[in-house]
Amino acid sequence: MSARIAVVGEALVDVVPADGGMRDLPGGSPANVAVTLARLGRQAVLMTTLAHDARGALVRGWLHASGVDVVASAPATGRTSSATVALGPDGAASYAFDVTWDPPAAALAEVVAAADVVHVGSIATVLEPGATAVEAALRAARRRALVSFDPNARPAITPDADAARTRVERLVALSDVVKVSAEDLAWYHPGADLLEVARAWAATGPALVVVTLGAEGALAVRGADVVRVLGVPVVVADTIGAGDTFTGALLDALVDLGAVGPGARDVLVSLGADRIAEAARWAARAAAVTVSRPGADPPTRAELGA
Template sequence: MIAVAGENVVDLVPAGGTPDTYRALAGGSPANIAIAATRLGTPAALIARIGSDAFGHRVRERLAADGISPRYLVDAPEPSSLAVVSFDEQRRASYDFWFTGTADGQWAGHELPDPLDPDIRALHVGSAALHLEPGGAALLRMILREHARGAVTLTLDPNVRPDISGDLGPVRRRLEAVMPLCDVVKASDEDLRHLYPDLDPVEAGRLWRDSGPSLVVVTQGPDGATAILEHEAIAVASPEVDVADTVGAGDAFMGALLHGLATRDLLGGDQVGALRTIAPEELRRVLEYAAAAAAYTCTRPGADPPTSKALAGWLAERSEA
């Protein structure tokens, strides 16, 4: 079991055919990651505040349908967060967010688990909830507690959203404070360009790796991903696909990365040493699997990551073609 802390967001996605017509699809990076890992076979609990409105009811239904453990869900009086999705000519998604006064970002300290349950092997954090106040400070305290306890692997996906956070200076400083506490970090090249516009994303990832994590992975969209270890970097390609849209692709990668590490018994506070010394070819297989999960997700509208069976069948079909 892994735990994922963060927000749910209802994505308003263009329905096509009729101008200004949208479909409401439950999403949010942390929720997507929990679902992606669970569908592949690593069960997850979501640490989240669920809004009191009709969208909140749909969010709960989505989580329950995928078997996400509700043990850490909090009923919140505030409404759900929203994102209006736009696509460019290559079906790459961009977002306009509504977070002011919503359930996400309003954590009170007593609403967060202290400590996590004994069956939790990893805590994943990141995205908007880490930077929205007052909840971001409460989440940071939980990260510090769990780091000191040393019982879980700590993983991070910053999922930087300038439209939500505004000034990226405080975001960068918080991430740089959290980074030495984490064991695994996944960031997109877009995240790193936002935070360090004068650096190549892989070089920025290398600086993060040098600050403490055992493993930093930089995803590069259709160009694949690069994992940064102490003495080398491992690059993998992304499968070529016909893209429906890119919504949830990075989350599918992160969920599959967690699943790949879990199936190799590399999650848990006692596995940090093993994670630091993972064989390069073993890590390459993990990355290729994660890249395949992300590519598969791009073939489907919205954040709809594959099950283990669906991904295996898709990969088999591609190998036969």
Template sequence: MLHPGPFAGVTVLGECVADLLEDPSRSTPDGLTLRALPGGGPANTAVALARLGTPTRFLGRLSDDAFGSLFRARLTSSGVDLTGSVTAAEPSTLAVADLDPSGQATYTFYADGAADWQWTDHELAAAPGDDAACLHTGSLALVRQPGGNRIERHLTRTRKHATVSIDPNVRPLLVPPSAYRERLPHWCAVADILRLSEEDCAHLAPGEGLEAACDTWHAAGTRLVVITLGERGALVSLDGSRVTVPAPSVTVVDTVGAGDSFTAGLLHHLGALGHLGGRLEALTLEDAAGAAVFGARVAALTCSVSGANPPRADEPGLRSAWHGSGHVQGPEGHPA
């Protein structure tokens, strides 16, 4: 693939969110102590990509409040390029996380009027992007208005020279699932890759089996659909040819950022194999499955530590996952 500039990495467009978690060791009956951790699905994906070694640019509207400073510090320390991000006067988005005994997180959001959703056409037109091999977006920034429709138009322009990846990351407490279902056909028409969770599918295709849902999204235009299944691995569907890949066994501390890390591992592996930069013309099911195996390992390592703290490229478990991800067993025990 030819690109006009030297970057040819992954641009991630979306929100930063401050995840507020209780610190039980410092909470008392008189007061609840919260710890603020930098998060947000797109920001987590950008951090994970950069830590894996993929050149990564983040396009976000970062508030000039204290949380915005926290976001900038995390992204830059992980090696993410912020030159395309906008400094915004609006406040940062906050999410209070509740963890159940298994480490699964649920969130209460404080997002009205936040910086993340206020993209203008002028800001997006001025953002660098012609030199990227892939643009990844999704989550709340793609569905909340007024910025969501403007990002959709930006995707249409960007796909002329870059692979487009979308993670819907349905948040029913903030946006009705019907709003995602209404926009999903438009997203599939511009997306080459759709990465979503089994829980997302329950909202986006209620009452429909996963394989039938994949076929619907293929018919709408998306070539590669990857559905994460938690401890059961991931379903990989390329133009209707499918395989399920396993998830590695891991002691789960919590699941915060696991799906975002999976997406980063998937895109990193596809990029390393030379598949990003167009319409995935040369992608095989075996290569797609290998990328999902690597993504599952990145997600597992994220689950093994507290918070959205994805691993770096020199993590021993990632080196072994990389070398073992080229050959994946299909449903009948044959190579995919």
């Protein structure tokens, strides 16, 4: 449990439908990953931006209660970022964003330099001015820590799909582990075969590319191996935070397998397909718990063990 894990990216408030109105819930994809890791007993630090306002206090309280160490700067706007959520008939969430991402590059680099595992993703990797600092930190971490990336597609933030794809695929090539949803992968490569895109991404650098398929489970590409795991049947409350929970639990499992620090990539390459499948199944179980309850509410290790 002693691996130092740095998560870099946005923490915000999800404004969600509730009882005929709207309710503020803490969230943000990287923040959800950090919470998942901390609830599973990992030493997780989140490098983010939070204002000194009521929403910032709500998010900080949630992070601290889950055991996340928070390194946060105040955004230039003076207000905590938000995402207004719309839920479809199946509980699937879509988002409208009010986000500023402008962390100090020096502080970001310092947090990453102290970590054995580094995870980045979502808006923080595509929204300037912070995205450039995130990419630089990822380059510095490569071969020194396990580098993980979740390229959440955010069309409302990056309507130019070609430009977003170019940046995202640079980060894919810098990563050891990439977790991407089928929906997001289809946005980056519309009409393409998802497995072929995952194989192509894996060929550019990552030792492991995992594509989540919602209720259908996930597939993991590692070299010539393609490992498929089934989804966990569950009554869905909503899908908020499900993919982030999967990412956090996947990293938790990979840390257990020794994929940390400078030797992380070699460990990933040497793992048997059965170990990759076990890690993906652990992540799928964690995500199933999250979708079974409202909002981004990942399980603790005790809950997941039960």
